[in-house]
Amino acid sequence: MKTARRRLGLVARNVGVPILSLVLVLVIWQLIVVGFHVASYVAPRPRAAIDSVTQNWSVLWPLVLGTIRETVYGFVVGATLGFVLGVIMAKVSFLQGLVYPVLVLSQAIPIIALAAPLVLILGFSTAPKVVIVAWIVFFPVTVNVLDGLSHVDRDLVNLAKVYGASRWRTFWQIEIPATSTPLFSGLKIGATYAVTGAIIGELAASDGSSLALYQEHANSNLNTAAVYGTTMVMTAIGISWFLLVVGVEVFATPWRRRTVARRWPWRRGRDLTDH
Amino acid sequence: MTDALLALREVAKSFGDTVALSPTTLEIAEGSFVAIVGPSGCGKSTLFNVIAGLLAPDAGDVLLAERDVTGTTGHVGYMLQKDLLVPWRTVEDNITMAKRLTGRVTNEDRAEARRMARAYGLGEFLRHYPSALSGGMRQRVAFMRTLMTHQRLLLLDEPFGALDAQTRLEMQQWLLQVWRDAERTVLFITHDVDESIFLADRVIVMSPRPGRVVADFPNPLARPRTVDMLTEPDFIALKGRIMHLLHGGAA
C-alpha cells in the first residue's frame, strides 16, 4: 500500500512534471503570439502548428518513418562503433595516442561539409544520413567508454585476477558493468544529437522526399504553421529516442535506484532450488 | 619437506630503490590463524600481493601445499579493507562471484551462498544490492565471497580497518566463529595490536626499510577467545612486547 503510493508519486514526478513543463512552453508561446500581436506568417499559434501536423499526417507519416529509420540505424551503428573504439583505445594504449587525435579531428569537420562527398560516394539513399548520424553519435560514446574503462577500480580488477579470472571474464563481468554509468551518459548525449544529425543529413543529402525538405518547402511557401509543426514533429522524434535510451538505462541498471533486486518470473526456478 | 600449507623461501621484492620486502622466509601451518602487524609501508601488502601472485617476487619461491605457485594467481582467497563488492550484483551474486569469474555458478553454489548468508546473519539481505548494507555487513559479505573461493589459504589485508571500534569487535568475534566452522588457514594483516592478539595463534611483527620480519610470537591465549581475555595478563604481556617492537625503537 505504502509502496504503491510511493510508486504513484514517482510516476507523477517523472511523467507529470515533464508534461507540465511542456504545457507551460505552449502556454508561453500562446501568450507571446497573442500578447504581442505576432503575425501568423512570422509565428503561428500553437494550435495552428499542431493542426498543420494532424491535417497533413498522411503525407508526413512516411517522412517521419524515414527520419526515424535514419536516426535509429545511425544511432545503432554509431553507438556500436563508438563502444568498440572506446574499448580498443582503452586496451591498446599505443592505439589510444594514435587514434584519439583523429577522432577529435573528425568532430571538428562541419557536418555540412561532410555531406557532399558522402552523396558522391553513397548517393541519395538512406546511407549518407546513417553515416552522418553515426558520425555524430560515436564520439561521445567512445570518449565516455574510454574514460569509464580507464577509471575502473584497479583493486577490483586485481581481485578478479587473484581469483584466477581470465581477462575476458574480467572484462565482461567487472570492467563493462563498472563502466555502465559513463556508457549511458555517452549514449544519452548521442541520442539527443542523433535526430539533429538525421535532419542535417536530409537537408544536405536528399533528392526528393524527407522531413527536412518538407519543412523547407513549407518555409518557401510562407506556411509558417507547417514549419513550426514540422519542428515539433522532429523534436518529438528526438525526445522519444532519448527517452527510449533512458528507459533502457533504467532497465539495465536496476541497482542504481533499487535496494532489492527484481524478481523475474523466468528466474523463479533458480530462486527456489534452495535445499 | 614440511607440513606447512604456505612456505615462503627467501622471497624479496623491491620497487626501484625501495626495498619493500627484504628476503623473507616464513611457514604457515595448515588451519592456523596468523596475524601480521607492522608500521605503514613495511611491506605487508607487498607480501600478500606476492603470495597471491599479483606481484612476481624479485627472488625466492612461494610454495602452497608444496606446489610452487610463484607469480601465478588463482590459489588464494583475498580480501582488502575496501570491500570491493560490485554494486550491480545482489548480495547472493556477490558471494558467488569467484565462481562467476572462473567457471559457472551452479545451483549448489547458490544454495551454499544462501546457507552461509543465513547462518551468519545476512539471510534477509540475499536479494539486496550492496548499497543497502552497512559497512560491517558489507565486510561480512566480502568475507563470505572470500570463503566461496574454496581456497584453503585466505589473505585478509586489514579487513576491518575502516570499521568503527564497536563494529570491529563484533566482526572479530564473528570472524573467529566463521573461521572455526570453515577450517581454513588465515593470514591477517592489521595495524591493531589488540586485534592481532585477539584473533591469531601467532603474531608476526614486521619493520620497515627494508621491510622484514623482526619477531614471530606464539600466542598463549586459549580458544575460544572471549572479550574478557582482552584484559588478561598473558594478553597484556604479549601486547607489551609487540608494542615495544613497534614503537620502542629497539629493532
Ligand SMILES: Nc1ncnc2c1ncn2[C@@H]1O[C@H](COP(=O)(O)OP(=O)(O)OP(=O)(O)O)[C@@H](O)[C@H]1O
Ligand atoms: N606498486 C608500487 N610501486 C612502487 N612502490 C610501491 C608499490 N607498492 C608498494 N610500494 C612501496 O613499497 C613499500 C611497502 O608498501 P606496502 O603497501 O607493502 O606497505 P604496507 O605495509 O602494506 O603499508 P600499509 O600498512 O600502509 O598498508 C612502501 O614504501 C610503498 O611505497
Ligand SMILES: [Mg+2]
Ligand atoms: Mg597495506
